[in-house]
Amino acid sequence: MSDLIQSWLPSANTPEAEFPLNNLPYGVFSVDDGDLRCGVAIGDRIVDVTGLEAAGHLRADPDADVLDAPFWNDFMELGPDVWHAYRLALTAILAQDASEEVQDLITTFSVPMAQATLHMPFKVAEYTDFYAGRHHATNVGTMFRGAENALPPNWLHMPIGYNGRASSVVVSGTDIRRPWGQLKAPDADTPTFAPSRRFDIELELGAIVGTPSDGPLTVDQADANIFGYVLLNDWSARDIQAWEYQPLGPFQAKATATTISPWIVTAAALKPFRTATPPREVPLLPHLADTTPMNHDISLRVSLNGEDIAHTNANELYYSSAQQLAHHATAGSPMRTGDLLGTGTISGPERQNRGSLLELSWGGKEPLETQSGPRTFIEDGDTLALHGAAKGDGYQIGFGPCVGKVLPALDDPFQT
Amino acid sequence: MSDLIQSWLPSANTPEAEFPLNNLPYGVFSVDDGDLRCGVAIGDRIVDVTGLEAAGHLRADPDADVLDAPFWNDFMELGPDVWHAYRLALTAILAQDASEEVQDLITTFSVPMAQATLHMPFKVAEYTDFYAGRHHATNVGTMFRGAENALPPNWLHMPIGYNGRASSVVVSGTDIRRPWGQLKAPDADTPTFAPSRRFDIELELGAIVGTPSDGPLTVDQADANIFGYVLLNDWSARDIQAWEYQPLGPFQAKATATTISPWIVTAAALKPFRTATPPREVPLLPHLADTTPMNHDISLRVSLNGEDIAHTNANELYYSSAQQLAHHATAGSPMRTGDLLGTGTISGPERQNRGSLLELSWGGKEPLETQSGPRTFIEDGDTLALHGAAKGDGYQIGFGPCVGKVLPALDDPFQT
Numbered sequence: 001m002s003d004l005i006q007s008w009l010p011s012a013n014t015p016e017a018e019f020p021l022n023n024l025p026y027g028v029f030s031v032d033d034g035d036l037r038c039g040v041a042i043g044d045r046i047v048d049v050t051g052l053e054a055a056g057h058l059r060a061d062p063d064a065d066v067l068d069a070p071f072w073n074d075f076m077e078l079g080p081d082v083w084h085a086y087r088l089a090l091t092a093i094l095a096q097d098a099s100e101e102v103q104d105l106i107t108t109f110s111v112p113m114a115q116a117t118l119h120m121p122f123k124v125a126e127y128t129d130f131y132a133g134r135h136h137a138t139n140v141g142t143m144f145r146g147a148e149n150a151l152p153p154n155w156l157h158m159p160i161g162y163n164g165r166a167s168s169v170v171v172s173g174t175d176i177r178r179p180w181g182q183l184k185a186p187d188a189d190t191p192t193f194a195p196s197r198r199f200d201i202e203l204e205l206g207a208i209v210g211t212p213s214d215g216p217l218t219v220d221q222a223d224a225n226i227f228g229y230v231l232l233n234d235w236s237a238r239d240i241q242a243w244e245y246q247p248l249g250p251f252q253a254k255a256t257a258t259t260i261s262p263w264i265v266t267a268a269a270l271k272p273f274r275t276a277t278p279p280r281e282v283p284l285l286p287h288l289a290d291t292t293p294m295n296h297d298i299s300l301r302v303s304l305n306g307e308d309i310a311h312t313n314a315n316e317l318y319y320s321s322a323q324q325l326a327h328h329a330t331a332g333s334p335m336r337t338g339d340l341l342g343t344g345t346i347s348g349p350e351r352q353n354r355g356s357l358l359e360l361s362w363g364g365k366e367p368l369e370t371q372s373g374p375r376t377f378i379e380d381g382d383t384l385a386l387h388g389a390a391k392g393d394g395y396q397i398g399f400g401p402c403v404g405k406v407l408p409a410l411d412d413p414f415q416t
Numbered sequence: 417m418s419d420l421i422q423s424w425l426p427s428a429n430t431p432e433a434e435f436p437l438n439n440l441p442y443g444v445f446s447v448d449d450g451d452l453r454c455g456v457a458i459g460d461r462i463v464d465v466t467g468l469e470a471a472g473h474l475r476a477d478p479d480a481d482v483l484d485a486p487f488w489n490d491f492m493e494l495g496p497d498v499w500h501a502y503r504l505a506l507t508a509i510l511a512q513d514a515s516e517e518v519q520d521l522i523t524t525f526s527v528p529m530a531q532a533t534l535h536m537p538f539k540v541a542e543y544t545d546f547y548a549g550r551h552h553a554t555n556v557g558t559m560f561r562g563a564e565n566a567l568p569p570n571w572l573h574m575p576i577g578y579n580g581r582a583s584s585v586v587v588s589g590t591d592i593r594r595p596w597g598q599l600k601a602p603d604a605d606t607p608t609f610a611p612s613r614r615f616d617i618e619l620e621l622g623a624i625v626g627t628p629s630d631g632p633l634t635v636d637q638a639d640a641n642i643f644g645y646v647l648l649n650d651w652s653a654r655d656i657q658a659w660e661y662q663p664l665g666p667f668q669a670k671a672t673a674t675t676i677s678p679w680i681v682t683a684a685a686l687k688p689f690r691t692a693t694p695p696r697e698v699p700l701l702p703h704l705a706d707t708t709p710m711n712h713d714i715s716l717r718v719s720l721n722g723e724d725i726a727h728t729n730a731n732e733l734y735y736s737s738a739q740q741l742a743h744h745a746t747a748g749s750p751m752r753t754g755d756l757l758g759t760g761t762i763s764g765p766e767r768q769n770r771g772s773l774l775e776l777s778w779g780g781k782e783p784l785e786t787q788s789g790p791r792t793f794i795e796d797g798d799t800l801a802l803h804g805a806a807k808g809d810g811y812q813i814g815f816g817p818c819v820g821k822v823l824p825a826l827d828d829p830f831q832t
Contacts, residue, residue, distance in 0.1 A: 125583070126542065126581065126582055126583060131664060152662050152663055154598075154600075154607070154659055154660055154662070157598060157606070157607050158598055158607075158660070160660065160663075160664055160667075161664065161667055162578065162579070162664040162665050162667055163578070163579035163580060163581055163667070164579060165542065165579055165749050166542055167541070167542060167749060167750040167751070167752055167755075168748075168749045168750065177748055179746070179747035179748050180632065180746060180747070181746055181747055182570075182573060182574055182701065182746075184570075190573070190698070191570070191573050191574075191701065192701075193701045193702070193703055215826075215829070216596065216826075216829035216830055217830075218830050237747065240747065243570055244570055244574070244576065245663070245664075245665075246568050246570070247568055247576075247661070247665070248547060248576055248577065248578040248661075248665040248666065249578050249661075249663070249664040249665020249666070250664065250665070251576075251577055251578055251579070252743070252744075252746050252747040252749075253747070255744075255746075255747040255748065255749035256747045256748045256749065257748070282606070285598065285607065285608075285609045286609070287609055287829075287830070327668070328668075328671075330595070330596060330597055330598075330668050330671075330829075331595035331596070331597055331653065331656065331668040331669070331671040331672045332584075332593055332595050332671065332672045332673070333581050333583060333584045333668075333671035333672065334583040334584065335583070336583055410631075410632075413631070413632035413703075413746075414632055414633075414634050414703070
């Protein structure tokens, strides 16, 4: 018995559809050179919810045009009751038993996805990146500090993270320019200024804060404040990072770009895929302890120039996004609508489950054999893509791809 | 011969005035429960430039009310030519030879500073904190890693920095709540969750990006993009930091609050105080090298409950804010109007020149004798203030105080 919810739109009703009625992710689109509008993906179409709102239909707020903007932030600020009611309303008008009148209206206010350009679905207030994948932290720690000191002492007690750069977050499809930076070979006396030679990806999930807060949050409160999730590729210059990161952490190594997938997959759509975090070696302090399952069973893949090179699952995360957000608010920092929390690289136990080229090529020492040739790190012209889907019975919740092509470094970075 | 520019407002014409006509800093104020408005400080008054703009006077942009907002961001976005023209116009209407008609108009559109409440002068786009004071880095490094490894190897080659949390930046006068966090004593097996016991200040300057950019910047370009400066206190929980900062840098230790002084002192007002960075032990790579003097001769003081406990000078910074901004943009990150770049703690060579209690009490081992009793770190109820002034011939460029009172930690952080 399939759990697929049938729509009157046939393209939404196949087991392979990324955007069945069970999903209903939120994005921003344009057609030709038109305005940016908020849209909801269903099958092979995008419903123009900005247009519907302006025409008096599907109004999230009776008093304000919250979708009359090229981002979902104003909608997210309305809070969980509105999120829930809006999803119910969307489901009703797209379900199989919707009236012909409704179907005609939605057909008028929708466009084929193939004709649309997708944009950033929300304004990133601030961007934080965690380090919550145990296999990744262990792999990187083993390479940098040896197997015995692989995990830092704090790692099993709290989700380690750092603040990233919100202005560098871009939507899938944006080309990525290889950065210049300070590099120093271990045997060199002084650094040089050169294009990064060890440019890499990081396969992550990103959680988006919907409800703002001002003070410490319990894990349950944090979970309730998360609006949805995207795939996230935190482009990383490993050679810049190696030279700069002590003692204050990564900075320019992570400043070039972070790519997100174009559709916000809501926490509501992912609810059937909730699963526990992995077994804990040491108990967490009570303020971070697991309450109910808050990880997600989401299959994840990395492809290089169209060829799959790794696959893993979001259930590998040692800390859920809710635990990350709770930790983030511990010291009293206000959290805002549109805050983006990257999970950190999600690797699995085996070589083929690793979410970065650093791990896949073991620091460049064990090149990965691919159809594009042997790879240690990214080469100019490479296209890297992340894919993700939560797989249910007879349906899936897709994220849409998270893609970037890497362009050569500028000849002279100061002539831009 | 004094360099003070005479105003028709007598309170602006004394050598002790923080806000003579040479200064003209930009802030946001309200009176009673009225609207927040943009204001310019002169002597003991604030000129209501939002009101003037609405009345058709002193219009920065003929086509838009850029000051009809509780922040200066829209004005800053107009760029250096407008900044310059606006400063000239302000100078003309406040100078001694302004007509009586003009003086009457400005008197109408101004309020006594004593009656005003000051607010955040700009919307912080993103907040970055550097570590550009050599004495501070050396002191901290000596305490944590020993005198021989005090400066990290990268420190003399680039301004080390990390991204901070913009949502936690508050204006002078805001009370600061002592944070809870994970603490682990060196001899303990596991961490505990408790209020920070080593809560501290950091005496810094903050540079504000006026002109946005999208790609690498030369030091000269970066310098031209900086609109102005504020005093900045980066409240720091040393015990939270010690446990969390490896390997990704400070996070919750710096997330409680960062306080800034209420007036943006423009780069233009500070131009007569430009001075070189300290002598360099090793040359910088060309993209970061000094071109013209871009540090500032600004006297800085720290007071605890009204008693001066340290004094230093911004000319101690090893990297100018322009060099910090240039480094920040190296890897291609867009920089935006309203980005705030903290310099890092500015200490001088002697004990009385240290800009943090960590250094003043040498990690808590050498308590500081004060009129409020011996101090290692901040006690509940303490009021900490930073003061700054560039001292010219017969006048000074004051910043206004950067003050915060520390409140006790919450009894139960999850009942907020």
